[in-house]
Each structure stands twice: as structure tokens, then as C-alpha cells.
Amino acid sequence: MTIIETPAGWPANEAEALAVQDELRGRVVLDEPGPAPGTGLVTGVDVAYDDARDLVAAAAVVLDARTLTVVEEATAVGRVSFPYVPGLLAFREIPAVLAALGALGEAPGLVVCDGYGQAHPRRFGLASHLGVLTGLPVIGVAKNPFTFTFEEPAEERGASSPLLADGEEVGRALRTRTAVKPVFVSTGHRVTLDNACAHTLHLTPRYRVPETTRHADALCRRALKEAMA
DNA sequence: GCGACAG
DNA sequence: ATCTTGTCGC
Numbered sequence: 001m002t003i004i005e006t007p008a009g010w011p012a013n014e015a016e017a018l019a020v021q022d023e024l025r026g027r028v029v030l031d032e033p034g035p036a037p038g039t040g041l042v043t044g045v046d047v048a049y050d051d052a053r054d055l056v057a058a059a060a061v062v063l064d065a066r067t068l069t070v071v072e073e074a075t076a077v078g079r080v081s082f083p084y085v086p087g088l089l090a091f092r093e094i095p096a097v098l099a100a101l102g103a104l105g106e107a108p109g110l111v112v113c114d115g116y117g118q119a120h121p122r123r124f125g126l127a128s129h130l131g132v133l134t135g136l137p138v139i140g141v142a143k144n145p146f147t148f149t150f151e152e153p154a155e156e157r158g159a160s161s162p163l164l165a166d167g168e169e170v171g172r173a174l175r176t177r178t179a180v181k182p183v184f185v186s187t188g189h190r191v192t193l194d195n196a197c198a199h200t201l202h203l204t205p206r207y208r209v210p211e212t213t214r215h216a217d218a219l220c221r222r223a224l225k226e227a228m229a
Numbered sequence: 230g231c232g233a234c235a236g
Numbered sequence: 237a238t239c240t241t242g243t244c245g246c
Contacts, residue, residue: 047236049237084237086234092237093236115235125235146235184235236237 001223004056004078004099010091017088018122025124027132034110034137034191037198040065041109044212045097045130048220049080050228056080057227058096059219060104061212065202068211074103075223086146087121090129097130100220110191110199111138112212117188119148119163119171131189138188139196141210145173145184155179158201172197176204183208 011017042065047058056079062072076099082091093115101108117127117140127140145163150173153159157178163171163186171186174197183204187196203210 047237049236051238084236086236089235120235140235142235144235147233 001226002074002076002099002103004058004076004096006079006081006095007098010081010095014085014088017082017091021122021124021129024129024132025122028118028124028128029190030118030187030192032137032190032192034195037195037202038065041071041107042112042199042203042212043101043104043108043110044112044210044214044216045100046114046213046216046220047093047096048224050224051080053228054079055224055227056096057220057224058093058100059216059223060097060100060108061215061219062104062106062108063212063215065109068203068205070215072104072106073219074100075219076100076103077223077227089115090126093126094130094133098133101134108136111136112199112203112210113138113140113188114213115142116140116146116171116184117186119146119165119184119186121147123170125186125188127186127188137190139191139199140186140188141200141213142184142186143209148184153182160197169193174200176200177208180208
């Protein structure tokens with residue numbers, strides 16, 4: 001369990017955060033296919049909060065992409081560095097996520113995070129921001145549609161429908177379990193949307209949300225409780 | 230202007 | 237995200 005340090009020059013308010021998104025947005029890479037699904041390593045990251053005590057805990061869980069077994073885990077705890085503001089989630093989560101990723105003893109491979117990447121009001125959600133700062137391939141799998149409207153995908157697992165913004169497909173509502181509410185996939189950095197959806201399906205052999213986020217979610221909650229005790 | 234809004 | 241009991245289902 002390492003300590004989270006807020007990066008120097010981290011935005012102190014919404015105006016500064018918006019300026020940072022504007023500045024970094026152009027560094028996103030969208031023309032790389034990304035790693036092949038089912039090969040190499042896949043790392044899930046997630047963050048838990050206790051705003052009353054100003055505490056935050058993050059977890060990074062590395063899985064073997066082929067077997068979906070846990071290969072390594074890392075956690076980090078510290079103080080909250082930004083409030084939750086829709087559209088600025090990255091500024092709240094990234095310091096913690098970077099600390100957890102940095103505590104790993106090996107390269108994370110593909111990173112899967114909760115939230116959006118390109119499917120974002122300014123095309124620079126958490127997954128894209130994390131990708132630009134780390135240089136790693138990153139995708140975002142969100143549990144809620146945020147501000148996007150979408151057509152209900154067919155009932156079968158694997159069915160999807162586009163998330164549109166200005167007529168462009170910035171993400172997909174993807175059914176990972178038959179007859180169950182879809183998840184919302186978008187690419188963050190160095191991965192194609194098709195590939196991001198393929199990865200998401202590989203990571204959901206049994207539950208609606210990816211194994212990576214299930215492990216990371218459980219671990220960061222555990223880390224937060226330990227930090228309080 | 231008001232409400233909605235990833236986690 | 238988080239506050240929270242029981243409950244239906246595989």
C-alpha cells in the first residue's frame with residue numbers, strides 16, 4: 001500500500017481543469033488497434049472514497065488476459081485531490097490511479113477503467129486522460145449512460161448500439177449478458193472502439209461488468225477500510 | 230435560467 | 237461514489 005501524491009500543478013478549480021483537458025486532448029492516439037483481446041495482461045483500476053474523512057483508496061489488479069486469473073495487485077491511499085464534477089471525473093481519480101499503477105512491479109498491459117474515454121463532452125474522459133499521462137493503451141467501461149442517448153441493443157450478449165455525439169460514434173452500449181442492462185464502452189487511448197468492445201466481451205464471461213473492474217472495485221474498498229482502521 | 234450528469 | 241435489510245435466484 002503506497003501513499004498517493006497529488007501531481008505538481010494539479011488543477012485547483014474547474015476553470016484550470018477545463019484548460020488542462022483542452023491542452024491534452026490533442027495528444028490522444030486513436031489510430032492504433034491496441035493489444036489483441038485474450039492475450040497478454042489486462043489491468044483493472046478503480047477508486048473508493050470517504051469524503052467525510054477526505055480519504056481515497058485506489059487499486060490496480062493485473063489479470064492474465066487468457067485465463068482471467070489475478071497476477072498481481074497494488075493499492076494506494078491518500079487525500080482527495082478534486083471534487084466530483086460531471087465531465088471532470090479524471091481530476092478526482094487519476095492521482096490515486098497513477099499511484100496504484102506505479103506500485104505494480106510489471107507493465108500493466110491494457111488498462112480498463114470505470115467511466116468514459118472518447119465518449120465525453122470534450123472527448124477527453126478519464127480513460128483518454130489516463131492514457132495520455134501514462135502512454136498505455138486504455139479503454140473505459142461505464143455502468144451508466146452519462147449524458148448519452150442510445151438505442152436499446154438487441155437482447156443477446158454481444159449486441160451493441162452506438163453512442164453518438166455530433167453524428168460520430170464515440171462509444172457503444174454493449175450487452176455483455178443476455179437480457180441484462182448494457183455497459184457503455186469507449187476507447188481511451190491507443191485502442192480501437194471495435195477492439196475495446198472485443199476486450200470487454202472477453203472480460204465478461206459471467207457478469208455484466210468486466211472481471212478487471214470487479215477485482216479492482218473489491219480491492220480498493222478493502223484498502224479504504226484498512227486505511228480507516 | 231433550470232435540470233441532468235461517468236464515479 | 238456512498239448511505240443500507242432483506243430478498244429473489246442460480
